[in-house]
Amino acid sequence: MQIDPTFRAYVDHLDLNALTQSEDVVYVVDEQMNLKAYNPAWETFALNNNGASVLEKYPLGKSITAAFPEKIRTHYVNGYSQALKTGDRFDQDYECSSPNQYRLFHQIAYPLPAGRGLVITNHLVVTGEINRMKYAFGPKYRNADGFVVQCCHCRTVKNQADPERWDWVPSLVEHPDIKTLHSVCANCLDQYFPDLI
Ligand SMILES: [Zn+2]
Structure with a gap:
């Protein structure tokens, strides 16, 4: 698990061993939504799905809000802000299919105590065949x-x-x-x- 040393005190109560070993992509942001920690699954997912550029673009300390396209940015930012403010978790389903497999993920943003940040987990809930016409690039x-x-x-x-x-x-x-x-x-x-x- 990569953790920004200045943020370690806020995640020390978590089962960091379990998060490190988890197959779910897990990352932690602070109250300004800057990336403060991520697990090996995040690195693997980035390398397998979008290339190493994601890891270069989003080092520890970087705001994650720019990662969301403008159309849905407010949805996530509002959801995360609400979770930080109320202490209630934020849930979101999304599809992220691979070339050969339909994949549906469920994201949960769990607030850290005292609204210090969020632990964001992404769990693969459904896989299946892709029922879409395939097109060649042109x-x-x-x-x-x-x-x-x-x-x-x-x-x-x-x-x-x-x-x-x-x-x-x-x-x-x-x-x-x-x-x-x-x-x-x-x-x-x-x-x-x-x-x-
Ligand atoms: Zn789509």
């Missing part, structure tokens, strides 16, 4: 500036020829394009963020 998935717009959750990509459409392009899940922007698709917004519609 020019229609790049916008006018040459970027691929990918849903940060289900990882479908926006079809620029038909902006209402988000397609499943497995090759882009396996190897994200170097010019990728993250957003949220209409389906994920509908299913997981009804408060934002």
Whole structure:
């Protein structure tokens, strides 16, 4: 478990051994939502899913709020703020499928005592087959500036020829394009963020 030494006192009461060994991605943020600790599963998940750049972009001390695309940022920031203020946990489902497997995760943000921060766990709750048409990558998935717009959750990509459409392009899940922007698709917004519609 990587822990910012200045924050250690606030997490010392946790079962750090269990968090270190957990297969769930677990990270800890302070009350300003700066990353203060994360477990090995976070590193593994980052390396397997988005490449090492995630680890470089989000070292200890960095605010995690920029990691959420603008469309859903307020949803998470409000949820986390509420949890810090009230001491009640924040729950959120989201899809994060791999190239060959549908995966649904459940996130829980548990407040630390005295609103010092949040322990955020991400548990894989459902796996299954991907029931989506598969598409090959092509020019229609790049916008006018040459970027691929990918849903940060289900990882479908926006079809620029038909902006209402988000397609499943497995090759882009396996190897994200170097010019990728993250957003949220209409389906994920509908299913997981009804408060934002
Ligand atoms: Zn989506």
